[in-house]
Amino acid sequence: MWISVTTQARTLFEAKRMSFRKLIYYIQGFNDQNVTVDLTTPHRTLVSRGASGRRLANYTMAFPLPANLYMNPPKANDKDICVTVEPPRRYVVKVFGGQPNEQQWLSKAEEFMQAMRKDRRVNLDHFYVARYDLIFWVLERRNEIWLSMK
Known part of the structure; x- marks a missing residue:
């Protein structure tokens, strides 16, 4: 089960900034039960292939x-x-x-998709970027690119 928000933006980082703010309000108690929700990981963002750049695109950020x-x-x-x-x-x-x-992020995703291009079981239309550590955490960070299986 995920809490998510879809944001229209020109870049992944712009979308993540806007989306994170909205999701933080939710976990801080701006919900119908007025309950504070634990911040869980990973924070993931769905990105359509080729989305980040000059045109507006939809990005969906979610917390478990x-x-x-x-x-x-x-x-x-x-x-x-x-x-x-x-x-x-x-x-x-x-x-x-x-x-x-x-x-x-985008280079890692593109490299990964290129490496997986011959595997027909892998969906290459989109990818997820997943972060497990808070932004101020410097050492031993864990980042992931996810490609969904068909």
């Missing part, structure tokens, strides 16, 4: 909802935020460290 809220998840006060249940999925994942800038 803590398991203790599954039976009665708080509804968002912000109409843009959704609580969604997803069916089980399988992903091919590339893990890397550091504090990547936007170009590095």
